[in-house]
Amino acid sequence: MELTRARILEFVREPEAVFWVFVFPVLMAVALGIAFRSQNGGRTSVALLDSGPVAARAELEQKLRASPLIELRVLDEETAALALRKTRVEVVVAVDANAAAPTEGEPPALTYRYDGARAEGRAARLLVDDVVQRAWGRADTVNARDENAPRRGARYIDFLIPGLIGLNLMGSGLWGIGFSVVIARTNKLLKRLAATPMRRSDYLLSIALSRLLFLGLEVLAIAGAGRLLFGVQVAGSILALGLVSLVGALSFGGIGLMVAARPRTVEAVSGWMNLVQLPMWLLSGTFFSYERFPEFALPLIRALPLTALNDALRGIMNDGMSLASLWAPLLVLLAWGLTGFAVAVKFFRWQ
Amino acid sequence: MTMPTPENPATAAVSCRGLVKRYPDVLAVAGIDLDVWPGECFGLLGPNGAGKTTTVEMLEGLTTPDGGEITLLGAQWGKGRDRELRQQIGAALQETKLSEKLTVRETVRLFRSFYDQGRDVDEVLELAGLEEKRTARVGKLSGGQKQRLALACALVGSPKLLFLDEPSTGLDPQARLRVWEIVEQFKQQGGTVILTTHYMEEATRLCDRVAIIDHGKVIAQESPAALIASLGARQIVAFSADGELPAEALAALTGVRGVQRQDESWVLSVDRASETLPAVLAELTSRRLQMHSLTTHQATLEDVFVHLTGRGLRDQ
Ligand SMILES: Nc1ncnc2c1ncn2[C@@H]1O[C@H](COP(=O)(O)OP(=O)(O)OP(=O)(O)O)[C@@H](O)[C@H]1O
Ligand SMILES: [Mg+2]
Numbered sequence: 020m021e022l023t024r025a026r027i028l029e030f031v032r033e034p035e036a037v038f039w040v041f042v043f044p045v046l047m048a049v050a051l052g053i054a055f056r057s058q059n060g061g062r063t064s065v066a067l068l069d070s071g072p073v074a075a076r077a078e079l080e081q082k083l084r085a086s087p088l089i090e091l092r093v094l095d096e097e098t099a100a101l102a103l104r105k106t107r108v109e110v111v112v113a114v115d116a117n118a119a120a121p122t123e124g125e126p127p128a129l130t131y132r133y134d135g136a137r138a139e140g141r142a143a144r145l146l147v148d149d150v151v152q153r154a155w156g157r158a159d160t161v162n163a164r165d166e167n168a169p170r171r172g173a174r175y176i177d178f179l180i181p182g183l184i185g186l187n188l189m190g191s192g193l194w195g196i197g198f199s200v201v202i203a204r205t206n207k208l209l210k211r212l213a214a215t216p217m218r219r220s221d222y223l224l225s226i227a228l229s230r231l232l233f234l235g236l237e238v239l240a241i242a243g244a245g246r247l248l249f250g251v252q253v254a255g256s257i258l259a260l261g262l263v264s265l266v267g268a269l270s271f272g273g274i275g276l277m278v279a280a281r282p283r284t285v286e287a288v289s290g291w292m293n294l295v296q297l298p299m300w301l302l303s304g305t306f307f308s309y310e311r312f313p314e315f316a317l318p319l320i321r322a323l324p325l326t327a328l329n330d331a332l333r334g335i336m337n338d339g340m341s342l343a344s345l346w347a348p349l350l351v352l353l354a355w356g357l358t359g360f361a362v363a364v365k366f367f368r369w370q
Numbered sequence: 371m372t373m374p375t376p377e378n379p380a381t382a383a384v385s386c387r388g389l390v391k392r393y394p395d396v397l398a399v400a401g402i403d404l405d406v407w408p409g410e411c412f413g414l415l416g417p418n419g420a421g422k423t424t425t426v427e428m429l430e431g432l433t434t435p436d437g438g439e440i441t442l443l444g445a446q447w448g449k450g451r452d453r454e455l456r457q458q459i460g461a462a463l464q465e466t467k468l469s470e471k472l473t474v475r476e477t478v479r480l481f482r483s484f485y486d487q488g489r490d491v492d493e494v495l496e497l498a499g500l501e502e503k504r505t506a507r508v509g510k511l512s513g514g515q516k517q518r519l520a521l522a523c524a525l526v527g528s529p530k531l532l533f534l535d536e537p538s539t540g541l542d543p544q545a546r547l548r549v550w551e552i553v554e555q556f557k558q559q560g561g562t563v564i565l566t567t568h569y570m571e572e573a574t575r576l577c578d579r580v581a582i583i584d585h586g587k588v589i590a591q592e593s594p595a596a597l598i599a600s601l602g603a604r605q606i607v608a609f610s611a612d613g614e615l616p617a618e619a620l621a622a623l624t625g626v627r628g629v630q631r632q633d634e635s636w637v638l639s640v641d642r643a644s645e646t647l648p649a650v651l652a653e654l655t656s657r658r659l660q661m662h663s664l665t666t667h668q669a670t671l672e673d674v675f676v677h678l679t680g681r682g683l684r685d686q
Contacts, residue, residue, distance in 0.1 A: 020483075021480050028471065206468075207466045208468060211466040214430055214459070215484040215485070216527075369432075
């Protein structure tokens with residue numbers, strides 16, 4: 020259709036828009052992926068203070084270094100405190116200064132400094148203590164076996180990439196539509212179009228549809244970057260991923276049209292766009308799981324379109340779920356999209 | 371072609387009765403009656419803020435009137451025939467910015483796609499003198515080229531009725547001439563045109579009839595020639611003097627048909643300037659006054675406006 024074609028041409032000829040839609044989310048994925056990658060090959064960072072009796076310290080250092088699970092650094096008091104604050108180390112081990120130099124093989128008196136509010140801090144303290152106690156002869160009384168099977172798609176980046184796709188579909192859907200509609204309105208272009216026999220719902224539909232072409236490219240850009248740089252896999256079918264993205268993009272297309280239906284200025288529409296997106300930025304679990312919010316809020320959070328889209332995308336990319344089992348979030352998305360479109364058609368301001 | 375019968379409003383291409391539009395702070399259109407006959411070019415003439423655009427946009431079905439009735443090609447807006455009506459009208463609005471990212475040809479093509487029947491895109495571009503600019507982005511066009519593009523978009527649906535809101539404002543004389551030619555050609559093919567303008571030459575050249583609008587009311591509705599003739603004079607003498615002098619003294623001079631005060635100057639409607647000027651000079655001398663500025667010209671629609679309102683058409 021001619022209108023959709025025109026919209027697509029307009030978009031492609033706007034280099035900045037292309038940047039924000041494609042390049043920005045990929046850069047964001049890269050930055051976050053690097054920041055949250057598992058450091059030190061999965062070993063725990065531990066600092067040993069360089070004060071206290073020398074012999075005891077040397078022995079402790081040697082014993083800690085022997086553990087394959089620990090990445091040890093010897094630091095002075097000040098640097099160690101700083102490193103702990105910045106979570107560059109999870110626990111600081113200090114040999115008590117007043118402990119008389121223990122004789123060979125005698126255990127030293129130790130202090131562990133860590134942040135008990137952090138799960139990583141508590142785990143690191145247990146690990147270090149375990150290594151120390153065993154090194155000085157504590158025997159395991161219970162026979163236990165490890166079954167360490169890291170779940171596929173359980174890394175932070177695996178969680179993040181579908182969230183970024185969702186966030187980006189929301190952002191580009193809302194901003195892309197909101198701005199172009201309001202600018203066309205201030206330029207009286209909408210009024211001019213209203214003077215033609217063009218069906219008014221066709222115009223709105225063409226805006227929502229023109230999003231679809233870019234949607235494919237957007238998803239491809241982010242998912243591709245995740246795959247190439249961090250090895251993020253798509254557990255489910257690619258077709259399902261495409262369909263979910265499509266439903267998501269149409270849903271945000273409808274919502275975008277609804278938000279853009281009335282405002283006359285770019286400032287006004289920006290305000291509304293931010294207002295609409297804010298709850299979803301906060302609650303929809305793009306960067307961390309929304310399951311952390313109180314139980315009673317969860318049904319509401321799940322009713323948000325971005326939550327639904329993120330859940331569906333994660334279901335497919337991380338857990339390999341089928342479309343049929345994702346009916347609930349898909350229904351939420353469709354409901355939002357259709358409502359948005361209907362409201363937009365009814366209340367759209369043509370001048 | 372038979373002349374339309376002005377007595378029968380049923381044959382009018384467009385007619386309106388008692389049209390009113392009220393905005394919060396101004397009564398923009400205060401009861402306007404118009405009849406535009408098929409095949410005629412009808413002009414709405416008036417100063418800024420007179421209500422021309424508001425009137426035209428009500429006729430186009432873009433603005434809902436607060437009162438009055440509009441009949442357009444035998445139909446009314448909002449009675450389920452809107453799309454059918456829109457198929458038959460073309461419009462160039464005041465101040466529309468078409469999408470800057472599209473090329474000229476893409477824009478016209480887009481507008482063509484809205485109409486069931488219409489003209490060939492390239493033919494319309496040629497008509498508008500834009501064939502060289504076909505592949506140029508709209509954002510890169512000059513003001514005059516943009517106006518012609520707007521005209522092309524209005525014509526591409528081969529309308530019966532064309533609305534042009536200030537089609538030549540801001541154009542250089544050459545570009546204006548081009549616009550006039552396009553409108554004349556459209557008229558020759560039997561189209562009906564309603565246009566608004568500030569330019570007397572434009573109204574005089576293009577319009578079969580004009581309505582002069584001021585403060586939302588029609589203050590005169592005639593052919594340009596009849597309006598000028600209604601002044602009862604063929605020439606205008608305008609001057610200012612460095613002191614007071616009574617209007618009656620001027621009215622009594624040879625050949626003076628009308629006297630009007632416009633700011634600091636006197637405007638005399640006269641039969642022949644060459645006859646009246648010596649009398650004016652004599653009058654001034656007898657009152658020991660000096661003449662400052664002096665202009666004389668053939669009477670125009672502008673003078674009709676000054677005569678009717680005491681103000682210039684482009685004064686603010
Ligand atoms: N949307 C609006 N809201 C409020 N007032 C308006 C609106 N549109 C027009 N007006 C007012 O109505 C009056 C008539 O405006 P209109 O645009 O019809 O004048 P015009 O004759 O077209 O003038 P111009 O020659 O400057 O184009 C003006 O006083 C204007 O301020
Ligand atoms: Mg106007």
